[in-house]
Amino acid sequence: MKKRILILGAGFGGLELSTSLSETLGETVEITLIDKSDFFVFGFSKLDVMFGRAAPETVRLPYRSIAKPGVRFVQQTITAIDPVAKRVTTNKGVFLADYLVIALGADYEVGATPGLTEGENEFYTVEGAERLRGMLPDFRRGRAIVGVCGAPFKCPPAPSEAALMLHDFLEQRGVRDQCDITLVIPFTTPIPPSPDSSKALVAAFAERNITFIPTRRVRELSPERRVVVLDDDTTLPCDLFLGIPKHRAPKVVEASGLTEDGWIPVNSRTLETRYAGVYAVGDVSNPGTPKAGVFAEGAARSVASSLIAELSPAGKHQPYAGAGSCYVEFGGGRVARVDVDFFSGPKATGAHREASTELRVEKEHFGSSRRARWFGMRS
Numbered sequence: 040m041k042k043r044i045l046i047l048g049a050g051f052g053g054l055e056l057s058t059s060l061s062e063t064l065g066e067t068v069e070i071t072l073i074d075k076s077d078f079f080v081f082g083f084s085k086l087d088v089m090f091g092r093a094a095p096e097t098v099r100l101p102y103r104s105i106a107k108p109g110v111r112f113v114q115q116t117i118t119a120i121d122p123v124a125k126r127v128t129t130n131k132g133v134f135l136a137d138y139l140v141i142a143l144g145a146d147y148e149v150g151a152t153p154g155l156t157e158g159e160n161e162f163y164t165v166e167g168a169e170r171l172r173g174m175l176p177d178f179r180r181g182r183a184i185v186g187v188c189g190a191p192f193k194c195p196p197a198p199s200e201a202a203l204m205l206h207d208f209l210e211q212r213g214v215r216d217q218c219d220i221t222l223v224i225p226f227t228t229p230i231p232p233s234p235d236s237s238k239a240l241v242a243a244f245a246e247r248n249i250t251f252i253p254t255r256r257v258r259e260l261s262p263e264r265r266v267v268v269l270d271d272d273t274t275l276p277c278d279l280f281l282g283i284p285k286h287r288a289p290k291v292v293e294a295s296g297l298t299e300d301g302w303i304p305v306n307s308r309t310l311e312t313r314y315a316g317v318y319a320v321g322d323v324s325n326p327g328t329p330k331a332g333v334f335a336e337g338a339a340r341s342v343a344s345s346l347i348a349e350l351s352p353a354g355k356h357q358p359y360a361g362a363g364s365c366y367v368e369f370g371g372g373r374v375a376r377v378d379v380d381f382f383s384g385p386k387a388t389g390a391h392r393e394a395s396t397e398l399r400v401e402k403e404h405f406g407s408s409r410r411a412r413w414f415g416m417r418s
């Protein structure tokens with residue numbers, strides 16, 4: 040009988056894992072990829088949508104395009120996970136696995152921040168990015184705040200990118216002089232593992248007259264009083280809020296008993312959970328790397344190598360390296376890159392590559408290569 044590999048979640052982690060397994064094992068195994076959505080959207084596309092650089096329909100990558108040997112995509116909502124029996128219940132049925140990989144990402148706990156509303160004043164959901172896209176052209180005067188409501192959060196550079204892109208957006212409309220921009224993040228620097236990237240970002244904020252408030256998070260918002268309140272009780276006037284909600288593991292994962300301190304603990308080199316044959320990759324897990332697509336992808340490749348090593352004589356386990364490159368929008372059409380490495384040395388490092396138009400092309404290739412690899416799209 041063919042081994043059954045069940046992958047929960049078709050985001051960065053699940054897509055890369057199913058692709059890698061299919062490439063080597065093909066029809067010799069039964070790979071089932073389950074997601075509640077019928078499309079995938081890159082996180083960075085939400086910024087493009089919000090600032091009107093991409094139309095919402097162009098960034099939705101439909102799962103029906105997936106055609107890979109051995110892989111079956113199932114659009115269903117997972118309602119229960121039993122890691123001992125490797126048994127998964129969905130809104131439509133039950134799936135049993137020989138190997139179970141949880142790649143369900145991070146959910147948002149919007150209600151934890153009074154005044155924050157999903158799909159309204161946050162840009163971390165597709166709905167929120169689309170809604171703000173409609174509202175931004177009306178913002179011509181006043182105080183804008185890009186604010187983080189809790190850590191950890193996905194893609195640590197994203198709030199800085201949003202502030203810089205907002206600057207460009209307002210400047211292109213000729214209203215920048217009438218608007219203030221403030222960025223509130225809970226870290227001491229914009230990208231803690233990279234002093235050089237952080238320095239470049241802080242200089243970019245200063246050049247553009249963006250007020251940077253580090254080591255603070257937004258505790259609540261009062262749209263009626265037009266203020267946000269920070270965790271040290273500072274009150275800031277605010278006419279436009281672009282928020283990053285608090286994150287949490289999906290409730291179905293919490294209910295499964297797999298989490299500890301909010302996320303699934305894993306062996307940082309093998310991504311194994313404490314249950315035999317059960318792995319977790321990406322934002323839902325806690326291997327010691329940030330919540331970002333490149334890390335979910337790297338973890339997925341490592342799990343693929345473990346499963347291939349178990350199921351085929353050719354395979355060899357590749358430990359998760361905990362390293363990856365993140366692209367950072369600097370505005371003005373330029374993109375920087377930070378090459379972060381969490382496991383090689385005694386502490387995390389982040390090498391900075393200065394913002395350039397060449398790196399913009401490289402970032403575009405990052406997206407198009409995944410569209411081709413995961414969805415078979417050539418464009």
Ligand SMILES: Cc1cc2nc3c(=O)[nH]c(=O)nc-3n(C[C@H](O)[C@H](O)[C@H](O)COP(=O)(O)OP(=O)(O)OC[C@H]3O[C@@H](n4cnc5c(N)ncnc54)[C@H](O)[C@@H]3O)c2cc1C
Pocket residue numbers: 047048049050051052053073074075076081082083084085086115116117118142143144145162163164193194197289291320321322323330331332333334335365366
């Ligand atoms: C604005 C923004 C910009 C970003 N920019 C970058 C960037 O430039 N580079 C980068 O590397 N990362 C970036 N990220 C982060 C990146 O998008 C995430 O870290 C990445 O998607 C995590 O991958 P994952 O596979 O763990 O989870 P996800 O990609 O979130 O996938 C999880 C999947 O699980 C599904 N799911 C959840 N619950 C259920 C359920 N109960 N039943 C069925 N399916 C379910 C979801 O529908 C989803 O498809 C950005 C994020 C944002 C918000």
